[in-house]
Amino acid sequence: xxxxxxxxxxxxxxxxxxxxxxxxxxxxxxxxxxxxxxxxxxxxxxxxxxxxxxxxxxxxxxxxxxxxxxxxxxxxxxxxxxxxxxxxxxxxxxxxxxxxxxxxxxxxxxxxxxxxxxxxx
Amino acid sequence: xxxxxxxxxxxxxxxxxxxxxxxxxxxxxxxxxxxxxxxxxxxxxxxxxxxxxxxxxxxxxxxxxxxxxxxxxxxxxxxxxxxxxxxxxxxxxxxxxxxxxxxxxxxxxxxxxxx
Numbered sequence: 001x002x003x004x005x006x007x008x009x010x011x012x013x014x015x016x017x018x019x020x021x022x023x024x025x026x027x028x029x030x031x032x033x034x035x036x037x038x039x040x041x042x043x044x045x046x047x048x049x050x051x052x053x054x055x056x057x058x059x060x061x062x063x064x065x066x067x068x069x070x071x072x073x074x075x076x077x078x079x080x081x082x083x084x085x086x087x088x089x090x091x092x093x094x095x096x097x098x099x100x101x102x103x104x105x106x107x108x109x110x111x112x113x114x115x116x117x118x119x120x121x
Numbered sequence: 122x123x124x125x126x127x128x129x130x131x132x133x134x135x136x137x138x139x140x141x142x143x144x145x146x147x148x149x150x151x152x153x154x155x156x157x158x159x160x161x162x163x164x165x166x167x168x169x170x171x172x173x174x175x176x177x178x179x180x181x182x183x184x185x186x187x188x189x190x191x192x193x194x195x196x197x198x199x200x201x202x203x204x205x206x207x208x209x210x211x212x213x214x215x216x217x218x219x220x221x222x223x224x225x226x227x228x229x230x231x232x233x234x235x236x
Contacts, residue, residue, distance in 0.1 A: 042229050
C-alpha cells in the first residue's frame with residue numbers, strides 16, 4: 001500500500017483480555033516504531049525494530065506488552081491481561097533507513113499510521 | 122533524558138492571520154533534529170517541518186516557518202495566512218542524530234482556526 005496501515009482502527013477490550021494490534025509498514029521500510037499516545041498527551045516511544053530484530057524495547061511499560069516482527073515486515077503489538085491504564089491510541093511508524101545508514105536526515109523520516117484506539121472497560 | 126515542552130495547551134487564530142506555537146526542549150546532545158507534526162482528528166501524524174540542529178538557517182515550508190534558537194533551546198512554529206484546514210493538534214518533537222532513533226514528543230497544542 002501507499003502508506004502505513006494499522007488494524008483494527010478501534011478495539012474495545014474487557015479488563016483482563018488479551019489484545020493484538022497489527023501494523024503494516026510501507027513496503028521496503030527497514031525500521032518500525034511503536035508509540036503509545038494517552039488521551040491529551042503526545043506519543044511516547046514503546047519499541048523499535050530493524051527488520052525482524054527488536055533493537056530497543058526500553059519503552060514497553062510492563063512485561064504484559066510484547067511486540068514482534070517475525071519476517072521483517074508486518075508487526076504485531078500484543079498486550080496481555082489488559083488494564084484500564086492501557087487505554088490509549090497505539091501508533092506505528094516506519095522509516096526507510098537502517099541504523100547504520102549514512103544517508104541524509106530525510107531518510108530517517110518516520111511515516112505514521114492512523115493508529116489503533118484501544119479502550120479497556 | 123531529553124524532554125520537549127509545549128506550554129500552550131490551546132491556541133486560536135483568525136482565518137488568514139498568523140499564529141506562533143511555542144516549544145522548548147532540553148538535551149545535552151549537540152547533534153539532533155527538531156520537528157513539528159500535525160495531528161488532525163483522523164489521528165494520522167503528518168510531518169509539517171524539520172530542522173537540523175547544525176543548520177543556523179531557519180526551515181520554511183510554504184506558509185510554515187520556524188524560529189530555531191539553539192542556545193535558548195527554543196523551536197517555535199509560525200503559521201502564516203492560517204486556513205481552516207490548519208486546525209489540528211500540533212506536536213513538537215526531538216530526535217537525537219544517532220542513526221534511527223525514536224522521536225520524543227511534547228504534549229501538544231490544539232490549534233483552532235476561526236472563520
